[in-house]
Amino acid sequence: MTHGTSPDADTLSHVSVAPHVLNYAVDQRFLADVATETKQYLEDLANDRSIQFHLIEARAKTFDSYSDKAAKIDAAGQLKYPEPQRQITDCVAARVIVFTERARKEISDLLERRCIVSEMQNPGHSKNNGYDSDHFIITGTQDPAALLRYSNLAKFFQKYPGLEIQVRTVAGHAWAEYEHDVKYKSSDYRELSPSKKGIINQRFVESGGLRRLMDQVFNEIDDLLSPAPAAEATDEDQEGYAAEGEDAVDPDHDPDPQPLMPYMVAELIRSRFPEDAADDAEAIQELTKHLEALNVTTIGRLRLKLAGLKEGQVAQRMGYTPATTGIRKFDDELLAIFAEAYVERAASEDRRETLRMRLRRVKGQFAIYSIEGTAGSGASNPMTAAAAVRALARIVAIRLGRESAQIENAIAINKSAISAGSKARQVDTPKGRLFVSTNLTRQYAESLMRTLVTKLAGSNVQVFRAGDLILEAPPTPPVPRPASD
Numbered sequence: 347m348t349h350g351t352s353p354d355a356d357t358l359s360h361v362s363v364a365p366h367v368l369n370y371a372v373d374q375r376f377l378a379d380v381a382t383e384t385k386q387y388l389e390d391l392a393n394d395r396s397i398q399f400h401l402i403e404a405r406a407k408t409f410d411s412y413s414d415k416a417a418k419i420d421a422a423g424q425l426k427y428p429e430p431q432r433q434i435t436d437c438v439a440a441r442v443i444v445f446t447e448r449a450r451k452e453i454s455d456l457l458e459r460r461c462i463v464s465e466m467q468n469p470g471h472s473k474n475n476g477y478d479s480d481h482f483i484i485t486g487t488q489d490p491a492a493l494l495r496y497s498n499l500a501k502f503f504q505k506y507p508g509l510e511i512q513v514r515t516v517a518g519h520a521w522a523e524y525e526h527d528v529k530y531k532s533s534d535y536r537e538l539s540p541s542k543k544g545i546i547n548q549r550f551v552e553s554g555g556l557r558r559l560m561d562q563v564f565n566e567i568d569d570l571l572s573p574a575p576a577a578e579a580t581d582e583d584q585e586g587y588a589a590e591g592e593d594a595v596d597p598d599h600d601p602d603p604q605p606l607m608p609y610m611v612a613e614l615i616r617s618r619f620p621e622d623a624a625d626d627a628e629a630i631q632e633l634t635k636h637l638e639a640l641n642v643t644t645i646g647r648l649r650l651k652l653a654g655l656k657e658g659q660v661a662q663r664m665g666y667t668p669a670t671t672g673i674r675k676f677d678d679e680l681l682a683i684f685a686e687a688y689v690e691r692a693a694s695e696d697r698r699e700t701l702r703m704r705l706r707r708v709k710g711q712f713a714i715y716s717i718e719g720t721a722g723s724g725a726s727n728p729m730t731a732a733a734a735v736r737a738l739a740r741i742v743a744i745r746l747g748r749e750s751a752q753i754e755n756a757i758a759i760n761k762s763a764i765s766a767g768s769k770a771r772q773v774d775t776p777k778g779r780l781f782v783s784t785n786l787t788r789q790y791a792e793s794l795m796r797t798l799v800t801k802l803a804g805s806n807v808q809v810f811r812a813g814d815l816i817l818e819a820p821p822t823p824p825v826p827r828p829a830s831d
Contacts, residue, residue, distance in 0.1 A: 432507050615630070755768070767785060771783075
């Protein structure tokens with residue numbers, strides 16, 4: 347997408363030009379500002395929900411391009427756009443290029459919910475040639491705050507008939523860019539014989555199948571990195587995450603019972619993210635109320651909740667942009683700790699929607715374990731360290747009995763054998779119930795995994811962390827042979 351220059355408006359005023367053409371010349375700088383704000387608006391939408399994208403770009407249509415389009419004649423010899431100021435909708439246009447179809451759907455769904463959409467289509471559905479891209483014409487936004495934040499964009503919607511946005515995957519973008527360059531920009535293609543054009547067209551159709559395959563592979567990779575949430579919240583969804591290298595904390599202990607105040611939250615954010623701004627009083631007030639809804643009403647209790655996370659641990663793994671605020675990073679830390687409970691206690695459905703989309707990404711940073719070799723199955727879905735301990739405890743109980751799965755202060759047949767601060771969770775097995783601690787550091791969880799895997803000699807059970815083999819059941823001990831005479 348490129349920007350162009352326009353003739354001086356004073357020059358045009360001395361020649362015979364249509365008023366809409368003169369207006370367009372006058373608006374060139376304004377339209378460039380609108381394109382900048384459109385790009386920022388789309389980036390903010392994606393970043394606020396942790397939707398990964400490859401590229402977001404926006405451009406203002408050049409004066410020459412607008413003039414040429416306004417003067418186009420159709421097959422009947424009539425103007426294609428008799429009222430161009432009302433019919434040309436790509437005076438500002440944007441593209442959102444994402445890595446996966448899931449991200450594409452998330453962006454497209456967001457545009458439908460947050461914007462006023464006058465038209466939405468995928469031209470590939472009618473072309474059947476391999477093209478695949480969602481096209482939107484946006485005539486406004488349903489977010490009043492966005493209109494205040496992006497004032498030029500708000501003025502644009504009042505004056506122009508809308509702007510166009512395309513959403514596609516990187517695979518779809520590669521296909522579309524090359525196909526467009528070959529068939530619409532290349533004089534070599536135009537000079538080919540019909541039979542050779544047909545061969546090229548067929549090759550593009552075939553490459554469309556490869557594009558679909560690439561989309562599918564990228565989707566599978568994304569599912570492994572960030573598993574999609576279940577239709578209903580499970581125990582695993584409700585579970586927060588403890589961090590490596592920190593001791594698990596007793597949730598009932600409160601070393602500082604001072605009532606939690608917004609200024610305390612702001613100070614805590616600044617201490618955790620000293621290089622990031624934390625001066626949005628309204629956002630901090632909302633965070634404080636959100637914590638109160640989770641029964642975190644003192645500064646001591648908040649610090650205890652955060653004790654399971656190293657400062658910056660979530661931020662280091664989330665791939666934030668430089669513009670991400672400390673408040674947003676702190677918000678994600680709380681999301682990592684409280685998980686689904688943090689989503690459900692949000693004050694509005696819009697906020698819940700935003701957090702729900704982020705939760706998959708946050709959770710994916712911790713759900714890095716998988717288990718292979720159980721009952722001849724392949725690798726399990728990614729899981730957290732605590733979930734891996736529960737899964738292994740269940741395997742041991744099934745193979746060797748519940749007693750063999752017990753580990754002092756961590757896994758027990760009776761819940762009373764585990765301290766309340768360990769947050770024991772019930773695990774059902776065909777041999778009966780087990781109770782397994784969930785308030786585990788990664789280091790301690792892996793120690794428990796090692797103990798459990800050692801008990802599974804000869805089972806072929808393997809434990810992987812982020813794709814790397816870290817534990818493997820030992821081979822079956824050899825049966826001693828009777829001594830020969």
